[in-house]
Amino acid sequence: MPDLNAPQMIMAFDFGTQKMGMAVGQAMIESASPLALLPMKDGIPNWDQLLKIVQQYQPDLFLVGLPLNMDDSESELSARSRKFACRLRHQTNIATLMVDERLTTREARGELERYQAQGRGKKLAADSVAAALFIESWYRNPEGLTP
Incomplete structure (x- = not known):
């Protein structure tokens, strides 16, 4: 039986200073779909535009990529x-x-190469596919993420 308290709609972001990848997923069927890139201006989104997208999908949970160095240290x-x-x-x-x-x-x-081979990746970017991978990692290990 599904956990009714668990998030049903998930939205993920691959943060960047010039563009941000986005994806959405439905937990019940464990799907993840990349969305179009969101332009950024020096790491700042157009909040009105972003909030309209959020309103469109009505997520219960956000996942944001944390770019760590290979030695676990953090960068700017x-x-x-x-x-x-x-x-x-x-x-x-x-x-x-x-x-x-x-x-x-x-x-x-x-x-992305796989999407393109299937004829679905012409307008997708690796950043949005990465955001979809964040969602898939959450499906595999929801307790392994940090607030």
């Missing part, structure tokens, strides 16, 4: 990603978790 981009996640939570009052995104870009490029 890590801090900016955490700041975005904090603002997103504040703007929407929706639970927001951070996802270790190490090596997902490489995996996302391989997935």
